[in-house]
Amino acid sequence: MSTIASNLRRCVSLKAFGGLGNNIQTASYHANVIDHYENPRNVGSLDKKDKNVGTGLVGAPACGDVMKLQIKVDKNGKIIDAKFKTFGCGSAIASSSLATEWVKGKTIDEALKLKNTDIAKELSLPPVKLHCSMLAEDAIKAALSDYRIKQQSTKKD
C-alpha cells in the first residue's frame, strides 16, 4: 500500500507536465490506468529455471523503473500464463498488467506483433508516459527472446 501511495504521487507530479494548456493541474488518469493500477492482473513470478518459461527484465534509466515480465509457453507454442512485477509509476504498472493480459492465449508470433502504441491507446496514456508502454513492449520481446534462446539450447542437448 505504501508503494502505491508514493507511486501515485510520483505520477501525479509527472502528469503536471502533461497538462495541455490546462491551468488546473489534476491527476486525470484514464479509468483504464486506474483500474489496472488498483487491481493489477497477473502480479507474481513464474519459475525462472523452467525451460518453458521466458523471462524479460527491462528498465527505464530516465525514470528508474524496473519491470519483470514472464511467460509460460505450452508444447504448441501458445502462451498459457504470464506474470509481471513492476516497480515504477502507475503507467508502467498498468502497461505491464495489460500486456500480461493480452499475451495470454496468444501464440509467440502473435505476441511479437504486440505494439506499445496499442497499449498506450488502450490506456490513453499522455505523451510524457508513452515510454512506459514502450517498456512493456520491450519486456514482452525480452521474455520471448529468452524463451527462444532456452528452447534452442535444449534442442542442442
Add this chain to the structure above:
Amino acid sequence: MNLRYLFYNAIFNKVPYHIRFISCWSCGQDFKLDSNLFCSNCNSLQKPEENKNYFNIMGLQESYDIDDTELAKKYKELQKYLHPDKFANKNKTEQEISEKYSSLVNEAYKTLQEPLARGIYMLKLRGKDIPENTEIDEEFLMEIMEKNEEVENAETQDEIMKLNEENKSVLKVLQNQISKAFFDGDLVQLVKLLSRMKYYTSIDNQIQAVIRNKGIIR
C-alpha cells in the same frame, strides 16, 4: 571608485555576486549592480540575468561538490530580498519580477540541493542527458529488482532501517564516483553513473515512504 571596488572584490571576495552595469527598467538610470538584485538609484528589484545557470543565480561556483550549508545560506539570503511578500506594496512590474525571480531561485535551490537532480542538471549544461534507451546490464537490473522486493517485504523497523542505511551508503559511493567523473569530464561514465543513481534514488523514495507510513521516528 569602480576599479577600487573590483579590486576589493577580487582580493577579499566579500560580495558574493558578480558586478553588472545596466540601466534600471524603472528609472532609466545607468548603474552598477553590485548585489545583483536592486537598482542603486531607485532601489527597484532587477530582473534576473538571462542565460545564467542555477549556480550563477545562487552565487555559487559551478561544481558537483557543493556545500549544502552554503547553498542553504545563499538561498535564505536571496529569498529574504526576493520573496513576493516583500513587494506587496510595490508596483505591478516589480511584483511580477519578484514572483519570477523568487520561483527561479526556488527551482535552482531544489535542483542543486539533490545529488541526482544536480548531476542531471550539470550533465544537461554539458549538452547531454540520460537517453531513454541507455543499455543497462541484466545483472544490475536483477539487483535493483531484488532490492525493491526486499523493501516491499520488509516488515520490522530494524529491517527497513538496515535497508535504508545500506541504500544510503550506495548512494554516497555513487555521489563520490559522479564527482570524480565530473572532474575528469567523462560524460560516458556520467550517463552510466547517473542512471544507476536514478534507480537507487527511486529505491530510496520507496524506503522513505515505508518509514513514513510505519510512523518510525528517527
